[in-house]
Amino acid sequence: NSQNNTVTPESFYNEYIRQRKPVVLRDKTSSSSPLLSDLSKLTKWKDINYLKSQVNPKQTVMVEQRSSCSSNPTKSTFGNGYEIPMTFPQFASLIASGQDDRHYLTTQDVHSNSDGRPDLMSPLMKYLQHDFPLQPCIMGNLIPQNINLWMGSSQEGVSSGLHHDYHDNLYIVVKGTKRFRLYSPHDTEWMYTRGLLAKVHPNGRINYQGEKTTAYG
Numbered sequence: 001n002s003q004n005n006t007v008t009p010e011s012f013y014n015e016y017i018r019q020r021k022p023v024v025l026r027d028k029t030s031s032s033s034p035l036l037s038d039l040s041k042l043t044k045w046k047d048i049n050y051l052k053s054q055v056n057p058k059q060t061v062m063v064e065q066r067s068s069c070s071s072n073p074t075k076s077t078f079g080n081g082y083e084i085p086m087t088f089p090q091f092a093s094l095i096a097s098g099q100d101d102r103h104y105l106t107t108q109d110v111h112s113n114s115d116g117r118p119d120l121m122s123p124l125m126k127y128l129q130h131d132f133p134l135q136p137c138i139m140g141n142l143i144p145q146n147i148n149l150w151m152g153s154s155q156e157g158v159s160s161g162l163h164h165d166y167h168d169n170l171y172i173v174v175k176g177t178k179r180f181r182l183y184s185p186h187d188t189e190w191m192y193t194r195g196l197l198a199k200v201h202p203n204g205r206i207n208y209q210g211e212k213t214t215a216y217g
Contacts, residue, residue: 009140020204022182039130046175048096052089055127059088062106088124101154121147164206
């Protein structure tokens with residue numbers, strides 16, 4: 001844990017990113033903090049009606065859906081790839097009701113250019129990009145690979161399942177709480193990975209047998 005007034009972009013990189021060390025930044029004075037002030041507009045996202053007003057009402061999103069029936073384990077938790085399409089206003093209304101814990105907005109597909117290079121963000125995020133910087137101050141000269149929005153609602157809490165990403169995450173909690181359970185890359189060989197391990201690199205990156213490296217990992 002670190003208070004943001006003791007962290008600079010340089011120290012953030014040297015003490016955490018470079019050393020592959022997780023850190024939680026708690027900002028109690030976002031309005032006056034130069035380090036995180038460029039993210040202050042995200043507080044507007046606490047209002048679901050604000051988000052609805054910024055997005056094209058016809059914008060379709062793919063939403064994870066889990067079954068309310070515990071006898072169907074394939075669909076009872078998130079992270080199993082079971083998705084359904086709906087408009088963003090439809091999804092936002094479900095969340096706003098406070099009664100829906102079956103739907104979860106997660107990473108959306110992005111378009112690619114003629115060279116096959118993926119966009120930085122999905123069409124949904126492009127409607128909201130005026131509220132956040134493409135390069136947050138805290139990241140210094142680092143450039144994001146992808147920008148996403150995750151959204152759901154649950155009184156009891158839900159899990160997205162154990163997984164790993166191919167890139168570092170800067171995760172900003174706008175509303176509610178989020179708990180991360182992290183495992184060291186050194187423990188990979190004792191875990192149920194999604195494929196046969198080819199190599200675990202010193203920086204924690206995982207490569208699988210028979211899978212080529214892509215822009216996503």
